Amino acid sequence: MVSVGGNVEATEYNDYVARVNAILGIGSGRGGYGIAMANTGLAVAGTTDITAAQWAGLRTDLNLIHSHQSNAATNVGEIIAGNIIGADESNVGTGSTVLRDASDAFTIVNPDVNKGINDFSGLFAAIEADPETVFASHLVLESKITPATGGASYTSAWQSLTAEVNVSFAGGAVCKNNAGANVTATGDDHRRHFFNTGGEIRFSTAGTNGSGTKDGDWSTMLSNFGTISFKNSTTTTTGTATVGAGFGSEDLTTSYQQIAVKFGSDSLYAENSIKVEAKHNNSGVITFKFSWTDADSGDPFTDETVNLDIDLTMSQVRCNGPISIVTPTYAFVGSGIA
Numbered sequence: 544m545v546s547v548g549g550n551v552e553a554t555e556y557n558d559y560v561a562r563v564n565a566i567l568g569i570g571s572g573r574g575g576y577g578i579a580m581a582n583t584g585l586a587v588a589g590t591t592d593i594t595a596a597q598w599a600g601l602r603t604d605l606n607l608i609h610s611h612q613s614n615a616a617t618n619v620g621e622i623i624a625g626n627i628i629g630a631d632e633s634n635v636g637t638g639s640t641v642l643r644d645a646s647d648a649f650t651i652v653n654p655d656v657n658k659g660i661n662d663f664s665g666l667f668a669a670i671e672a673d674p675e676t677v678f679a680s681h682l683v684l685e686s687k688i689t690p691a692t693g694g695a696s697y698t699s700a701w702q703s704l705t706a707e708v709n710v711s712f713a714g715g716a717v718c719k720n721n722a723g724a725n726v727t728a729t730g731d732d733h734r735r736h737f738f739n740t741g742g743e744i745r746f747s748t749a750g751t752n753g754s755g756t757k758d759g760d761w762s763t764m765l766s767n768f769g770t771i772s773f774k775n776s777t778t779t780t781t782g783t784a785t786v787g788a789g790f791g792s793e794d795l796t797t798s799y800q801q802i803a804v805k806f807g808s809d810s811l812y813a814e815n816s817i818k819v820e821a822k823h824n825n826s827g828v829i830t831f832k833f834s835w836t837d838a839d840s841g842d843p844f845t846d847e848t849v850n851l852d853i854d855l856t857m858s859q860v861r862c863n864g865p866i867s868i869v870t871p872t873y874a875f876v877g878s879g880i881a
Contacts, residue, residue, distance in 0.1 A: 564721050577739075611740070612669075677864075694875040696853065700850050701849050708857065711730070741862050745858045746819070760812045774791045799830075805818075
């Protein structure tokens with residue numbers, strides 16, 4: 544905060560720049576949106592005047608963050624060349640709107656009370672409270688894999704099936720680091736930016752055209768599995784699958800970890816399961832592994848074959864509002880469900 548009568552130091556402006564760039568730019572961990580061209584320029588040197596253009600760039604960036612999070616611009620006024628800038632208010636225009644007396648004290652005539660330096664400072668409490676906040680209408684739901692996709696259906700009798708899907712983030716966006724220098728986002732940065740801006744990867748599985756008790760139990764199990772939503776720091780389901788409630792993209796390692804599982808509903812088939820695991824390769828690729836396992840060995844004597852057709856569906860929630868994130872690509876590893 545700046546005191547009335549004090550100076551705005553370069554270090555204070557530089558702190559604003561760094562904090563904005565930590566949200567909009569490359570960031571780290573759960574910080575960073577990966578915006579290609581943030582408007583805030585490089586931090587100023589200690590003896591350099593802060594220009595109206597630099598204040599305007601900072602305001603533009605703050606408006607972008609605020610709009611992304613709340614669908615509304617800030618109420619901070621625009622500083623223009625020639626303004627006398629106050630701690631809590633500034634003049635609307637230039638020249639005669641500011642009076643200066645013999646003791647060198649300034650009085651602002653009809654001031655803009657939303658145009659002081661402290662108005663900039665006050666915005667950070669809101670935008671830094673939860674940088675992952677995104678206004679709902681800025682998110683779009685997009686289909687990525689459907690039963691009609693090659694490899695997404697299996698229509699023969701089976702006992703165990705698996706499928707692996709790579710979700711690949713290309714990177715390449717030019718972003719700013721905290722100091723305001725341009726850096727190029729890696730694939731793994733792109734993955735962080737996707738989830739930091741509200742991104743989700745969703746999947747569900749269904750069974751059709753079966754008959755008999757075992758097929759019926761598999762159909763019920765798959766229906767109750769629900770739609771799984773894999774997010775930045777948690778996983779949720781619309782059904783009754785057991786999910787990693789405190790586990791998300793930021794928790795992935797290079798080894799598979801279980802993120803969702805559902806077992807058979809009937810006690811005769813309680814060993815059967817649908818399980819989903821995930822890992823990443825530290826280079827922007829998340830691999831999801833789906834396992835349909837008919838582990839039941841026969842109760843009491845006969846192990847029935849599963850004749851249920853299996854379908855896999857995947858979709859994503861992606862930020863596509865004032866801030867838009869490039870979509871990752873989805874591809875089966877191998878031929879698909881087998």
